[in-house]
Amino acid sequence: MAEIYDIIIFGASGFTGKHVVKEALKFLSPNSPLKSLALAGRNPSKLVETLKWASTSTSHPAIPVIVADTSDPPSLRRMASQTKLVVNCVGPFRLHGDPVVAACVESGCDYLDICGEPEFMERMEAVYHEKAVETGSLVVSACGFDSVPAELGFLFNSRQWVSPAVPNRVQAYISPESDKRIVGNFATFVSAVLGMTNADKLKKLRRSGRKRTRPSIPGYAPPKGSTIEHQKKIGVWAVKLPSADATIVRRTLSMFTDNRSGLQGVNENAKQAEKRVAFWSKVKPAHFGVKIATKNLVGILRIIGMGLSIRLLGRYFFGRWLLLNFPSVFSLGLFRKNGPTDDEIASAGFKMWFLGRGFSDTNVVSEEPDTEIITRVTGPELGYVTTPIVLVQCALTVLEQRGDLPKGGVFPPGIVFGPTDLQDRLQENGISFDVISRSWISNKM
């Protein structure tokens, strides 16, 4: 079957999926890279409802509805064979993602998703990378808040270090902000519970796989520090976030170490090749970590409480039953079965700070960094506004700059989108990248 659609949004009826549809409709036009779109999912009447909900203020051409279910691989193959690109919003990806990636890789279409589950992403790379290179299917997970702000934000900070200055570490602090409650939808809570309770599978996968190349980073690895950090410079309390961000940035840095000029585009011209080489020539690897931050200590204690309840209860069958049946109670109000309200979404936003510390002269690397560069990524509510913006801009980048991207393979977003126009596109759509300060530090960290 010939490709009919530029993009198919799979899982369009979900909490995130419907916001992705709304965002995509803004760009559907004969003059845009997105000229045709279809919605897919297991329930056609819900898809029709989604379209009605998302189309309220936009006039657009007819948008077909395609029935596909992750438990029915032929339906996924039919879906994949009709499009250039599948945008997948069906999660938890650990439960539903594999057959969708398999169908896309087999048909040779491209695939993006909003997964934040490291085990799924690394497993897809291990299983499908070689076949995807062969069939020309570009598979990029984590094209949402997880983990594009972290990837592009890290690269942005790292590129501010002008030789002979070099970074040694970049610590990111995600600070969700709102005057109302900050709430996530149930599926993300389930993904987090399954991630924590299956942590041993990720360890096993990493042990059995090929060792990744480690980048060479000047100076010593930063000390672990205390569990709860009071970060006075940006006025927050913070604790380590076991999200996908740090693992994805490490994958990009490892691929960059193997390919110092990035990944060659399948059909790139000399100008784009020059742009790509120039982009990567300014990137400097550094140790990277991510913390979740709140303005007061109570907020951090609440996050720690949720983490502990998942870790303790998640070990037992009955504990998991409690977690999944009473998410609001055991997440201490941070997740809800029916997600945040429109008001809660509208009033929220995020700041993601990147505190880079390093050396003013790569030839004089001492024990302690002497230079600090702080950068920041800011945007609207992270789960259901920023994630659709990021996903749709990644999709438009794939459509518009396909020749500048690798022929196929399974990659993290940073190594693929770093040298493209994605950061400018995000900036134009309300997600900003700013340099906050550059300073000399003489004190110990």
Ligand SMILES: NC(=O)c1ccc[n+]([C@@H]2O[C@H](COP(=O)([O-])OP(=O)(O)OC[C@H]3O[C@@H](n4cnc5c(N)ncnc54)[C@H](OP(=O)(O)O)[C@@H]3O)[C@@H](O)[C@H]2O)c1
């Ligand atoms: N990267 C990020 O920052 C980010 C942000 C937000 C969400 N997420 C992730 O995105 C995923 C979805 O979250 P959500 O809150 O939107 O979840 P949701 O509201 O539960 O939506 C799930 C979607 O998957 C569909 N689905 C479920 N089982 C299916 C099957 N067997 N075949 C086909 N479709 C199926 C559902 O269809 P029905 O409508 O028919 O039930 C629905 O459209 C989660 O993994 C979440 O963690 C990531």
